[in-house]
Amino acid sequence: MFLYGFMQRAFQASVLISLIAPMLGLFLILRRQSLMADTLSHVSLAGVALGLLLGYDPTWMNILVVVVVAGILEYLRKVYRTYSEISIAILMSGGMAVALVLMGLNDSGATVSIQQFLFGSIVTISVQQVWMLLVLTLLIIILYSVFRKAMYTLTFDEETAYTAGLPIQFMSVMFNILTGVTIALIMPIVGALLVSAILILPAAISIRLSKSFNGVIFIGIVVALFGMIMGLVGSYYLGTPPGATITLIYIAVFSVIAVFK
Amino acid sequence: MQYIKVEDLAFHYEDEPVLENICFEVNSGDFAMLTGENGAAKTTLLRNILGLLKPTKGSVMLSKKNRENKKLVVGYIPQQVASFNAGFPSTVLELVRSGRYPRGKWFKKLDEDDEKHVEKALESVGMWEMRHKKIGELSGGQKQRISIARVFAMDPDLFILDEPTTGMDVASREEFYKLLKHASDYHGKGILMVTHDHEEIRHYANKHIELVRKEGSPWRCFSMDSCKERSKHPSSFH
Structure with missing residues (x-):
């Protein structure tokens, strides 16, 4: 299996995604933004559709659109503080609607490309995508190491974080943007429909297994590595879609832990 | 040294006034208790002081520096049920x-x-x-x-505490108030604490800010009845 270049790249990408997913996933869960990943992945589709319509590189157009929407998301989260899921509903449906309209306007056969972004294809990952993921992973690990304490305080309680002197608005927007860029980069690999599962499930599983904050991140990485690699191997031998296979393995692990813990 | 200065503060939720004519100070070494009936906007007042809400009228000055001219560190305990x-x-x-x-x-x-x-x-x-x-x-x-x-x-340097002893037994509360009293008397800490236990605390606090319902107002609006100062422990004010 490892003799194939595409499988080597798929495993490299899986390891990198496993390192970043629990870090972002944990903060998304604790900030009650689990669905934000889903929202941004739907918006990503609009970015891709716009890129294809205008003839620009879909990945870069995607990153640009997602970064703008990540900022809007924070604004809406503030406006609808009590019902923050409203912002999710507005942007998720809006993103999908824009994507469909732009696809309708594009008569150059871009539907096939959109399908690829919708369902993802970890086995068609390019060398360039692996390099971009590597840079992103290093960036997230560095940012996590530097801002771990500030993010811990912010996610525990925003008001005490504010009184402790943290720039909570700026941090929230930066976190949303980083999440958006991550989604824009991993969406073509795992697919828009499963991106949030890949980000959220390892942290959701590890939260039940560890008492400490650092422990959740560490166990989350182990769970993510297990799920990604087993999913990839499974999909290779069973001929099933990789993203969906990985997600099912996470859900199986989650179910087993829910029974015993 | 002055840590908090509230001058003629008013706060309205939309057009409805909830706080009016609030004036008081909390200095280094002060142990101030803030009391009032349920719904007297005590938490709203604290949130105005912390900058989480903006006063409709008047001003709040929260010192940037402590008495050693270093950055003032504020320790805030929100109401437990709402925040934990x-x-x-x-x-x-x-x-x-x-x-x-x-x-x-x-x-x-x-x-x-x-x-x-x-x-x-x-x-x-x-x-x-x-x-x-x-x-x-x-x-x-x-x-x-x-x-x-x-x-x-x-x-x-400054404690801002919103009903911090909820759920604690009498002995633990007494111990907590003693620790705060020691911090204000011997280390010059400023304390502003919302409480319903003013009978318990009055032996420790040197300042009592009481919010009372404003007479004649059609709204459920609170103002200050008084800001009573009691003599401080001689060891304070270094």
């Missing part, structure tokens, strides 16, 4: 350690002195033995204690 994030994956020790971060430790490792503060804070609320427990496994009273320990570990 019980599902947060953290041990008691991790949470109380996070109280040291605003002491210039956002990007630095905690040192021996920080660890001593954390240990002392946990011991002062009787939670040292529970330090490896997950915070979600604690009872309401224990959660309240670790919120207090977190603020004690911070060693702030």
